[in-house]
Amino acid sequence: MGKRDYSLLGADAKRAVETGLAAAEWYHTDIPRAQMKALMQRADQPAIRDTILLYGCMIAFAGIGIALWPSWWSAPFWLAYGVLYGSASDSRWHECGHGTAFKTRTYNDWVYQIASFMIVRNPHAWRWSHARHHTDTIIVGRDPEIALMRPPDLARMIANFLGLIDAWNGWGRMLYNAAGRIHPEEADYIPETEYPKVIRVARIWVAIYAATIALAIAIGSILPLMVIGLPRLYGAWHHVMTGVLQHGGLADNVVDHRLNSRTVYMNPISRFIYWNMNYHVEHHMFPMVPYHQLPALHDRIKHDLPAPNRSIAEAFAEMWPALKRQLRYEDYFLRRDLPPTAKPYREDFHDGALGAAE
Amino acid sequence: MTDWIDACGTDEIDEEDVIRFDHDGRTFAIYHGPGGDFFCTDGLCTHEQVHLSEGLVMDYEIECPKHNATFDYRSGAALRAPACVNLTTYPVKIEDGRVLIAI
Numbered sequence: 409m410g411k412r413d414y415s416l417l418g419a420d421a422k423r424a425v426e427t428g429l430a431a432a433e434w435y436h437t438d439i440p441r442a443q444m445k446a447l448m449q450r451a452d453q454p455a456i457r458d459t460i461l462l463y464g465c466m467i468a469f470a471g472i473g474i475a476l477w478p479s480w481w482s483a484p485f486w487l488a489y490g491v492l493y494g495s496a497s498d499s500r501w502h503e504c505g506h507g508t509a510f511k512t513r514t515y516n517d518w519v520y521q522i523a524s525f526m527i528v529r530n531p532h533a534w535r536w537s538h539a540r541h542h543t544d545t546i547i548v549g550r551d552p553e554i555a556l557m558r559p560p561d562l563a564r565m566i567a568n569f570l571g572l573i574d575a576w577n578g579w580g581r582m583l584y585n586a587a588g589r590i591h592p593e594e595a596d597y598i599p600e601t602e603y604p605k606v607i608r609v610a611r612i613w614v615a616i617y618a619a620t621i622a623l624a625i626a627i628g629s630i631l632p633l634m635v636i637g638l639p640r641l642y643g644a645w646h647h648v649m650t651g652v653l654q655h656g657g658l659a660d661n662v663v664d665h666r667l668n669s670r671t672v673y674m675n676p677i678s679r680f681i682y683w684n685m686n687y688h689v690e691h692h693m694f695p696m697v698p699y700h701q702l703p704a705l706h707d708r709i710k711h712d713l714p715a716p717n718r719s720i721a722e723a724f725a726e727m728w729p730a731l732k733r734q735l736r737y738e739d740y741f742l743r744r745d746l747p748p749t750a751k752p753y754r755e756d757f758h759d760g761a762l763g764a765a766e
Numbered sequence: 767m768t769d770w771i772d773a774c775g776t777d778e779i780d781e782e783d784v785i786r787f788d789h790d791g792r793t794f795a796i797y798h799g800p801g802g803d804f805f806c807t808d809g810l811c812t813h814e815q816v817h818l819s820e821g822l823v824m825d826y827e828i829e830c831p832k833h834n835a836t837f838d839y840r841s842g843a844a845l846r847a848p849a850c851v852n853l854t855t856y857p858v859k860i861e862d863g864r865v866l867i868a869i
Contacts, residue, residue: 431814431815441783444820445783445822448822449822450822450824506834507829507834507836507846508834511824513846535847535848536847536848539813539833539848542832542833543814543832543833599850601850602847694831695831695832695833695834696821696822696829696831696834
């Protein structure tokens with residue numbers, strides 16, 4: 409494959425549609441219907457517990473941070489608050505966007521709106537973007553959510569640990585939408601009927617940020633921005649650290665999530681922040697399974713999946729050399745071996761992509 | 767005169783569940799509601815071509831397994847994005863323990 413064109417309006421996008429790679433049928437591990445139904449069952453209790461814990465901790469950390477401000481003793485509390493604001497919001501946006509976190513739809517919608525604001529992703533635009541990500545996962549020219557393109561922009565990735573690219577792009581897009589405009593790439597995946605919702609939310613957000621900035625100016629302190637806005641930057645590192653592992657260094661243009669997604673065992677704190685999205689192959693294969701059931705799903709299908717990475721550090725140790733190699737040879741990717749109990753990859757489906765792996 | 771097609775037995779679908787039924791090159795979803803009643807809709811989600819029979823039935827709603835679009839399978843109404851277009855529904859009747867649909 410030659411130089412990749414990640415534009416949703418470019419040559420690779422057209423090719424993916426013409427070759428049937430777009431909206432293709434993906435591989436699924438066989439699970440009896442009764443077991444699948446049990447895994448898909450919704451519940452409010454786990455997400456209510458986690459949400460009370462999350463927002464309770466945020467209020468406590470921010471309260472202590474404000475009380476100790478401007479002393480450096482407040483710094484650890486801001487760092488903790490920031491991770492919950494700038495990283496846990498990513499997973500809440502994600503799970504509530506799927507509608508699987510809570511059983512009650514309005515609970516999903518409330519948390520989705522709050523999380524979307526914190527992570528600076530327009531809740532209407534990104535709902536459609538993420539639907540496309542699931543239809544065409546890491547299909548070049550089709551998937552609007554490819555975090556690490558090839559060759560990988562490592563400077564961008566590192567900058568994003570402080571939200572320096574994505575958050576600014578989010579705020580830029582907010583202003584663009586608030587001006588009553590929909591970007592041409594957004595128009596590729598958002599139905600026209602949704603445009604007014606995209607624009608309305610952007611305008612509400614602009615009003616919230618304007619009020620926060622006005623308060624900061626009025627009191628002559630950045631303290632209001634430490635609570636709203638800036639934690640998207642100083643707390644972004646955790647969601648970027650876990651997010652780049654989802655697909656980084658793995659195959660593109662394939663229709664088997666075992667080839668393009670990564671499951672990583674993580675510590676309990678990261679799993680709380682990330683809401684179990686470390687089981688990422690499982691999530692992509694069965695997006696209807698709620699986050700609290702993903703460990704059970706993993707146990708049920710792990711015989712059919714590549715061995716998970718044992719830790720975040722191990723996953724980075726695997727991914728980083730692959731990314732560096734992609735700088736010189738962008739067709740390179742990590743091919744993950746399957747256990748003998750797994751159904752083999754369909755080599756005939758993935759001729760072009762699989763030829764480049766080692 | 768309505769053509770009734772024998773789709774399945776009433777005991778072939780658990781309560782609050784769905785099965786796929788293919789007929790004459792078309793695909794349908796047959797639902798067993800929580801009240802013991804039965805319903806039929808087109809088998810594919812109106813958002814993308816995904817079989818609803820692999821989705822989750824909750825009360826009188828079916829959720830698509832791919833993108834979590836939700837429909838009321840009694841009326842076909844699209845309830846949750848990314849579905850914006852309603853499902854087509856079809857009449858159902860029960861005779862001698864069989865689910866018959868008019869398509």
